Amino acid sequence: MHNLIRFLKRYSYIFLFLFLEGYAIYIIAQNSYFQSSAITSFANEVAGRINSKTYSIFHYFNLASSNEALVKENARLKAQIANSYVKYQHKTFQYQDTIYKQQFEYIDAKVIQKTITKRNNYFMLNKGKMHGVTNSMAVISPTGIVGVVVNVSNNFSLVMSVLHQDSRPNVKNSRTKISGTLIWEGGNYSKGTIIDIPSSIPLKIGDTIITSGFSQDFPEGILVGTIKQYDKDKGTGFYNVDIKFSVDYNKLEYVYIVKNFFKEEQKQLTKDIKNE
Amino acid sequence: MNRKTLIGFIHFILIAAFQIFILNGVEIFGYFNPMIYIWFILMLPTNTPKWLLLVLSFVMGFTIDIFAGQLGFHAAVLTLIGFIRPIFIKFFFSAKDLETSLRPSISEMGLNAFLPYIAILVFIHHFLYFTIEIFSLSEFFYTFLRIICSSIATILIILLFDYLFIRQKGKSTY
Numbered sequence: 001m002h003n004l005i006r007f008l009k010r011y012s013y014i015f016l017f018l019f020l021e022g023y024a025i026y027i028i029a030q031n032s033y034f035q036s037s038a039i040t041s042f043a044n045e046v047a048g049r050i051n052s053k054t055y056s057i058f059h060y061f062n063l064a065s066s067n068e069a070l071v072k073e074n075a076r077l078k079a080q081i082a083n084s085y086v087k088y089q090h091k092t093f094q095y096q097d098t099i100y101k102q103q104f105e106y107i108d109a110k111v112i113q114k115t116i117t118k119r120n121n122y123f124m125l126n127k128g129k130m131h132g133v134t135n136s137m138a139v140i141s142p143t144g145i146v147g148v149v150v151n152v153s154n155n156f157s158l159v160m161s162v163l164h165q166d167s168r169p170n171v172k173n174s175r176t177k178i179s180g181t182l183i184w185e186g187g188n189y190s191k192g193t194i195i196d197i198p199s200s201i202p203l204k205i206g207d208t209i210i211t212s213g214f215s216q217d218f219p220e221g222i223l224v225g226t227i228k229q230y231d232k233d234k235g236t237g238f239y240n241v242d243i244k245f246s247v248d249y250n251k252l253e254y255v256y257i258v259k260n261f262f263k264e265e266q267k268q269l270t271k272d273i274k275n276e
Numbered sequence: 277m278n279r280k281t282l283i284g285f286i287h288f289i290l291i292a293a294f295q296i297f298i299l300n301g302v303e304i305f306g307y308f309n310p311m312i313y314i315w316f317i318l319m320l321p322t323n324t325p326k327w328l329l330l331v332l333s334f335v336m337g338f339t340i341d342i343f344a345g346q347l348g349f350h351a352a353v354l355t356l357i358g359f360i361r362p363i364f365i366k367f368f369f370s371a372k373d374l375e376t377s378l379r380p381s382i383s384e385m386g387l388n389a390f391l392p393y394i395a396i397l398v399f400i401h402h403f404l405y406f407t408i409e410i411f412s413l414s415e416f417f418y419t420f421l422r423i424i425c426s427s428i429a430t431i432l433i434i435l436l437f438d439y440l441f442i443r444q445k446g447k448s449t450y
Contacts, residue, residue, distance in 0.1 A: 013326040017359045020334045024355055027341075028348035028408070047342050054297060113345065115300070117309050119410050122345050158345065186418055187307075 044124065048156035052112040052126055059253060066253050073142035104219050106256040107131055112156070116189040116249050121163040123147060127257060128155040138217035138258040144246035145169065145224050146255050148217055163189055163249060171224050172212040176201055179212040180241070182224060189249050192225060194241040199232040209243055219258060280377070284320070291316045292336065296343040307422050310429040313340050313350070314401050315437070317358050318394055321377035322365055333358030353405045357397055368393050381442045382435070395431055402427045
């Protein structure tokens with residue numbers, strides 16, 4: 001017994017080390033992807049409050065360029081105001097006197113914390129559950145695509161940026177309408193890669209890439225970027241396309257969270273097929 | 277609260293704040309992510325108890341984690357650094373120094389001993405951090421370049437700060 005106590009005393013710091021290290025690794029395992037545990041939500045809430053205070057100072061420096069982008073966006077929206085609506089009824093008479101039903105709603109939000117230098121990057125926004133944000137909503141900015149919400153607390157939400165190895169939105173060439181998958185290979189935050197575009201269709205440098213609307217998150221036609229260069233992968237018969245993102249993720253401040261009213265319906269359809 | 281505890285507390289706040297509000301926003305070509313919060317652990321006095329070293333490592337790592345939005349990564353790696361630090365301290369200091377409270381710094385150790393001491397621990401720290409963050413070998417060269425670049429940036433910043441703020445012999449001047 002005496003020896004045991006001496007042993008424990010002598011090596012107690014090793015046990016302490018194992019305990020702390022084990023706990024840290026446990027947290028990593030719990031939060032590495034969806035970051036959905038209560039700890040993260042709480043931590044987000046606390047960090048979010050402090051971050052929103054500090055970022056409110058830095059926001060002043062970018063006010064001019066942000067305002068300019070917002071004005072441009074307003075002008076663009078005014079020009080195509082029916083774009084976020086789908087035709088709902090083909091009959092000329094109906095119970096409700098509208099032929100359009102709203103599919104997308106936009107919640108405006110401000111970026112209060114962001115990373116762009118890591119392999120997997122996240123943004124934190126100042127809107128949360130209380131403002132109607134839920135998981136897997138798309139996030140866009142006035143100049144293009146931003147990411148998908150992966151975790152929500154009461155007042156804040158965490159967005160998986162397109163600068164993430166698990167982010168694979170479906171995109172298309174606005175000229176040829178051929179679609180592919182957007183991935184990010186790390187490193188330069190202004191450069192993305194598109195795979196799965198068949199090399200039988202000619203591409204042009206400078207072609208505009210937009211979202212295809214095939215994934216239920218992003219509405220169709222959100223700007224992604226422009227083609228910078230491409231080469232054919234002879235083995236697979238697909239292009240490897242390098243694009244320049246239209247959004248400067250380092251300067252990102254104001255974004256919109258996209259709410260898709262038909263998402264459940266669309267999900268149900270695919271689910272039905274999988275169940276069969 | 278005695279003077280030493282107070283100094284340690286101020287170091288903690290200042291270094292954590294500098295890391296969180298300044299360095300976490302630094303972006304140079306995607307390769308340089310300096311992480312100087314490790315300096316807090318490296319500069320603790322030589323007679324700091326081992327258990328306190330571990331607890332402080334964990335708390336510092338966890339603080340950085342909360343603000344970086346990735347729970348666990350910094351805490352896990354920094355706790356390991358806190359665990360292996362005594363081995364390096366024993367190597368770089370004489371047995372007599374270990375009894376007294378010396379702060380590892382240029383003025384105490386001289387640049388010739390201080391540089392390898394921080395360089396080795398910073399490299400181990402960065403190597404583990406980036407490896408855990410990526411968690412795959414598929415982008416090995418990109419990761420390795422990030423580790424090298426970030427380590428060099430961190431070491432240079434630590435040397436600069438040490439030179440600027442810890443000049444007096446045995447005393448820290450903030």
